[in-house]
Amino acid sequence: MNRRRKQRLFAVSSVIILLAGAVGMMLYTLNDSIDVFYTPSEIHNGKDKTGVKPSVGQRIRIGGLVVPGSVNRDNETLAVSFDLIDTGPKVTVRYAGILPDLFREGQGIVATGVLENGFLIVAHEVLAKHDEEYMPPELAEKLGIHHKKPAEAAY
Template sequence: MASVVAAKNQRLLLGLLAVAALVGAGLLALPALEEKGTFFYAPSDLAVRPPEAGARIRLGGLVKEGSVTREDDGLTLAFIVTDGATETAVRYKGLVPDLFREGQGVVATGRISPTGDFVADTLLAKHDENYMPPEVAAGLERAGAVGTESAGR
């Protein structure tokens, strides 16, 4: 009889350890899932349904011609992302991708600041003149921007 009770207690203990291990693994996976759970917005999407304050998002569109400026520190870049219908001001501090330039597609990852500007911590530029990230192309098409025929190819 005592061995039956000991066996039940051992199974209960093993079950609780398994649950604790699953909870621990889930907590370790949360930071990785946060990056994957980043929502994509075009400037028009931000105007229609802005994200919650501090939410991490990806902003995509075209870098507006004549909008790129550098601050005195040499690392901070300010520019405007447009989808042809709406514009969003972006600030980025860091190394700029070689292919980043005005009139080209860009995807910036970051957060909306209290002043309403988008503060990016990552910039991705398209890799050649025939390709635009599918998310950027879809955002431009939703906004009715022209010149997206080669997008996604």
């Protein structure tokens, strides 16, 4: 191999190695900010296909129905805790902040937070479903409800 080809091979392989290293470092850094969606049953039993359970300290999104009678509000602060359920066991969510106007017992919600221990999520965001027809497709599938789009309004 002549000298010029060796220089080109070295330059191309250097660029590929640097690019692979940069992509690897980006993926490693983004790993902390990825929110994986779970249902209460999946937190207890693991994902259906893989059996993977969230680890303590992992950021997750959880969706389910607020268990009636489980909402506990602190009278002096905005802290609130409540239980979520889908088709199986329940998970407790703790949140400090103003809840959405549509939040109520029996309501479908999605919370984003960190798994603190076993079955306790410390949420930093709680979202309530917008209308009676909509439910996240993953949650509707877990609950056995067919996800339907609202009928288009006739004008």
